Amino acid sequence: MTTKQKIAILGAGESGVGTAVLALKQGFEVFVSDRGRIKEKYKNKLGEIGVEWEEEIHSEERILSADVVMKSPGIPDTAPLVVKLKEKNIPVISEIEFAGKYTDATIIGITGSNGKTTTTKWTYHILKNAGLNVGMAGNVGDSFALQVAETNVDYYVLELSSFQLDGIESFRPHISAIVNITPDHLDRYNYNLEEYVASKFRITKNQTEEDFFIYDSDDELIKSWLKDHPVKAKELPFSVSQKLENGAYLEDNNIKITTQNTQFIMPKSSLALEGQHNTKNAMAASTIAQLLRIRKETIRASMESFQGVEHRLEKVLKINNVLYINDSKATNINATYYALDSMDTETVWIVGGVDKGNNYAELLPLVNEKVKAIICLGVDNSKIFEAFGNCVELMSETQSMAEAVQMAYKIADKGNAVLLSPACASFDLFENYEDRGRQFKDAVRNL
Structure with missing residues (x-):
């Protein structure tokens, strides 16, 4: 009798659960492990197909006995468990x-x-x-x-x-x-x-x-x-x-x-x-x-x-002749550069989040030319204040999207634009960039 190959899946999000479905179909013995909480819809899917799973823990001994490990993209190679797997020469691969x-x-x-x-x-x-x-x-x-x-x-x-x-x-x-x-x-x-x-x-x-x-x-x-x-x-x-x-x-x-x-x-x-x-x-x-x-x-x-992509320079609404633009997908400097470069009116810019090693200097000419006020939306905004403190007359910070949009509404004059283009990841205050973009659109519609 042939022994089933064992696959351990780290992370029970979209790619992890999808891999579990495919691995089961291909005859693997499947175990899913997530250090965080697993969303209800994914728990239901795993239960439906009869795959064993655990949350808020990694059972290392079991994972280290796998023939192959699929690691979700959000888990870095430096994670201690991933390092141990590689030391044991257990293949750690992506869903792709x-x-x-x-x-x-x-x-x-x-x-x-x-x-x-x-x-x-x-x-x-x-x-x-x-x-x-x-x-x-x-x-x-x-x-x-x-x-x-x-x-x-x-x-x-x-x-x-x-x-x-x-x-x-x-x-x-x-x-x-x-x-x-x-x-x-x-x-x-x-x-x-x-x-x-x-x-x-x-x-x-x-x-x-x-x-x-x-x-x-x-x-x-x-x-x-x-x-x-x-x-x-x-x-x-x-x-x-x-x-x-x-x-x-x-x-x-x-x-x-x-x-x-x-x-x-x-x-x-x-x-x-x-x-x-x-x-x-x-x-x-x-x-x-x-x-x-x-x-x-x-x-x-x-x-x-072609209609374009949600959260990428997405025109949301015009209120009092002020255009609100959702560019939540701009999670790095270059993406925000494109966004600011495309602005043809004075702009109130909502920026900030988890900095990924950003060098804001590249944005200085565009900020000087196009931005009238900056609203920082993040847990730590010190780098943004340092970079642009001398560029604009008005700079403030907030911890919620609703507050940021209310602030922008008060600052923006007729003919201006309000641009959410964070140049940063979203994980300090939001689930992901989609959640951040949706909260922006909801806040704008509630003005």
């Missing part, structure tokens, strides 16, 4: 690595510091409109593992964070994309930018000459890494500043994409989303669609009809 082994679908993997959600959803939107049988997972939607267990699709579009990529060994997307790299999550990478860049490039590490790698060739960090670390996949860069023989570029306000000797041209003005960063996101998504031989008319129509 585990689920990737059990699907024959063509995989499109998209990463980047900013814009990966928009690019993923835009790509999915085109493929869906083209009538392809496609799933979307990773950092968005239901977990990849759950979808592999419960559905059967021909294509997956996966949004992949650096934390998910850290836990891959053999995972190989047919098409990979890095939409940009800017300093982010440095607290998880020993405040070493090179470690973070290396993490992003894991997306292409298992690709071969038969695969494709799409990237921003205007991005200095990406260009510099590629010089010293050549990739095997066929490279398809995109750029808004230079003409390219293969890939996507901008010329006379037209996006031109050349892949496999086929050219596709589309006016930039027809894109549903504004801003140079969204032009680049559109280039990446269109290049993927072109590689999959989707009809040009379908690509064009999808570029025009």
Whole structure:
């Protein structure tokens, strides 16, 4: 009789529970362990499928007897239990690595510091409109593992964070994309930018000459890494500043994409989303669609009809001629840079949260030019006060979203904008960036 392989799953959130469902289906003996409290809906799911679980504790002896461990992305590699597992040479993998082994679908993997959600959803939107049988997972939607267990699709579009990529060994997307790299999550990478860049490039590490790698060739960090670390996949860069023989570029306000000797041209003005960063996101998504031989008319129509992403420069309401904008998804400096850069009126800026090693100096020119007042929303706002104390006349701090929005309402004059663009993680006062964004929208609607 064959002994069942044992898998221990650390973390009972979306990826952990999805992995439990798939592992059970694949004949593993499954045990789920979470150091925190498990949400009721996940407890119910685990109970429904008959998987053993524990919360607010890790039974180390049991976990250390597993053949393989799936670690949720939020758990750092430095966690004592993870260190012990690695010392015992027990494989510690991500959900992406585990689920990737059990699907024959063509995989499109998209990463980047900013814009990966928009690019993923835009790509999915085109493929869906083209009538392809496609799933979307990773950092968005239901977990990849759950979808592999419960559905059967021909294509997956996966949004992949650096934390998910850290836990891959053999995972190989047919098409990979890095939409940009800017300093982010440095607290998880020993405040070493090179470690973070290396993490992003894991997306292409298992690709071969038969695969494709799409990237921003205007991005200095990406260009510099590629010089010293050549990739095997066929490279398809995109750029808004230079003409390219293969890939996507901008010329006379037209996006031109050349892949496999086929050219596709589309006016930039027809894109549903504004801003140079969204032009680049559109280039990446269109290049993927072109590689999959989707009809040009379908690509064009999808570029025009895409609605964008919740919590990313989302216009909420106009009250007394003041526009309230939810950019809660801006959890790093670069994302907030895009947001402030897109403001064309005087702005009351709500900022703050858990600092991830931010260097606020990059924002100084934009704050001087566009921001009339700053409202800090976080447990520790000292770095923000230090960076911008001399830039604006009015700076205050608060511990709740409702209070921050009330304060902004009093400060903003007709024609101003109120922008929530925190540049920080949300975990000090909120469950996640979605919770933060929803609280902002609720507070605005209650004004």
